[in-house]
Amino acid sequence: MQASGGVRTAPQVEELRRLGASRVVLASAALDDEDAVVEIVGRSRPGEIVIGIEVADGRIRARAADVDLELASTLGWLSAAGAEALLVTAVDRVATIAGPDTALVRRVARAGLPFVAAGGIRSLADLEAVRAAGASGAVVGRSALEGSLDLAAALAWSAV
Secondary structure, eight states, rough: EEESSSSSSSHHHHHHHHHTTTTTEOOOOGGHHHHHHHHHHHSSSSEEEEEEEEEETTTOOOOSSSEEEEHHHHHHHHHHHTTOOOEEEEETTTTTTSSOHHHHHHHHHHOOEEEEEESSSOSSHHHHHHHTTOSSSSOOHHHHHHHHHHHHHHHHTOOO
């Protein structure tokens, strides 16, 4: 089970693990405390922590907190800290079915960390585009619910 949604502190991570979560997504709002994030990442077992990164206007801007960070430098210290995986959300594309922000995907891919892209995915072609741009996966939501993305076809494609 993966738990997410506003997770910012080590005690929150520990509580979710205690409740049975095998993986926790650390909210981008946590990134304003670099020392705490480094500690959480350092104390985690492989595969336990995913770092959520919400991006707006090319900067990390958490929707639920007053966080405004430079993307490249933050990716740099996350990589140095041993972060294993990211969930990168193009905030302006969430629930829009407007297509993914492939320029953002390419920027994040340069950091060398595996990541899942979120925001705007509307079709199998979009999934192909984010994979080609460097993402290891994608989050689909509205497109699967409203039918612009054939989920069975997407799952079959992703297995290849």
